[in-house]
Amino acid sequence: MPSETMSHDAETAPSTVTVTPLAIHIGAEIGGVDLSRPLAPEQVRDIRAALVRWKVVFFRDQPMNHRQHIDFSRQFGAVTPGHVVYGGDGEFPEIYPITKHRTANNFQDQVLLRPWTGWHTDLTAAINPPMASILRGVVVPPYGGDTQFTSLVAAYNALSPAMRGFVDGLRGIHRNAPPQEVKAGKEYEELVKKRTLISEHPLVRVHPESGERALYAGPIHLKSIAGLSPRESQVMLEMLWEHLVRTEFTVRFKWEPGSVAFWDNRAACHLAPRDIFDSDFDREFYRTTLVGDVPVGVDGRPSTSIQGDPITAA
Ligand code: SIN
Numbered sequence: 001m002p003s004e005t006m007s008h009d010a011e012t013a014p015s016t017v018t019v020t021p022l023a024i025h026i027g028a029e030i031g032g033v034d035l036s037r038p039l040a041p042e043q044v045r046d047i048r049a050a051l052v053r054w055k056v057v058f059f060r061d062q063p064m065n066h067r068q069h070i071d072f073s074r075q076f077g078a079v080t081p082g083h084v085v086y087g088g089d090g091e092f093p094e095i096y097p098i099t100k101h102r103t104a105n106n107f108q109d110q111v112l113l114r115p116w117t118g119w120h121t122d123l124t125a126a127i128n129p130p131m132a133s134i135l136r137g138v139v140v141p142p143y144g145g146d147t148q149f150t151s152l153v154a155a156y157n158a159l160s161p162a163m164r165g166f167v168d169g170l171r172g173i174h175r176n177a178p179p180q181e182v183k184a185g186k187e188y189e190e191l192v193k194k195r196t197l198i199s200e201h202p203l204v205r206v207h208p209e210s211g212e213r214a215l216y217a218g219p220i221h222l223k224s225i226a227g228l229s230p231r232e233s234q235v236m237l238e239m240l241w242e243h244l245v246r247t248e249f250t251v252r253f254k255w256e257p258g259s260v261a262f263w264d265n266r267a268a269c270h271l272a273p274r275d276i277f278d279s280d281f282d283r284e285f286y287r288t289t290l291v292g293d294v295p296v297g298v299d300g301r302p303s304t305s306i307q308g309d310p311i312t313a314a
Helices: 041-054 066-074 100-107 152-157 161-168 186-194 230-244
Strands: 018-021 028-031 056-059 096-099 132-139 147-151 171-175 198-202 204-206 213-215 222-225 250-253 260-264 268-271 284-290 304-307
Touching: 018 041, 028 041, 041 056, 041 260, 056 250, 066 132, 066 284, 147 152, 147 260, 152 213, 152 230, 161 204, 161 213, 198 204, 213 230, 222 230, 260 268
Parallel strands: 028 056
Antiparallel strands: 018 028, 056 260, 096 284, 132 260, 132 284, 147 250, 147 268, 171 198, 171 222, 198 304, 204 213
């Protein structure tokens, strides 16, 4: 796979960052950096540019402790509490542990699995969903446990012009409740009751940095389309969800200990693995998220909050 060094204007300094694309629409591996140490400004600039271009970027062999993970994240924006519903790690409130034993409860008694079940963009129920998420693999299964990502920009662009015109004017209602087909653990239900978030977002979000249009329709939190009848909304959402998980818009990441994935929640959806629950392998990952802005639609209208407070820095 060809790898390219970033090009620059005469005024801008070159950096060591290399970017190797992994799929046509989404995903690139970044080399030439040590994430455990402060980055040079031009490295931050080039990683950010690659993130916006590729929607998710991956790093290999970057062992970090929680403090280094938080410090790396801070170079790209304010860091949120680990999770608005689950909270964070006691000593490091910005760190959200994603461990196999913790997520196992969320996969009990699934009654109707569909191809888009589990795909999501982080916390779209909030008025300002996290701009990006940074996930680090510590205990990694020898095989299995891959994470998949899809480009919401590629998905939008592949709709017919007539459908793009229709969805451009629609808005979705997002709520932090699990989809009907997934029986959530009691713990999650109790926590959600204490912090219910409901927001109306444009169904097509204009990316604040690239200007690209993204089909902002991550399945887990998006419950209905405003102004449509319940049946119209259900059929329309299922059609859009089936579309956005088409494999040609996706990339699949195989983790190694020390791997890091950094994704842009304004333009990507992801799927955590389920295959690990069919094995005895352990999986222990840690995530930070960056404070996001309020989405804006094609018509320039921002999202509106129906319930809950914005996500702020930890
Ligand atoms: C996530 O959904 O943020 C975690 C993804 C993963 O565990 O691979």
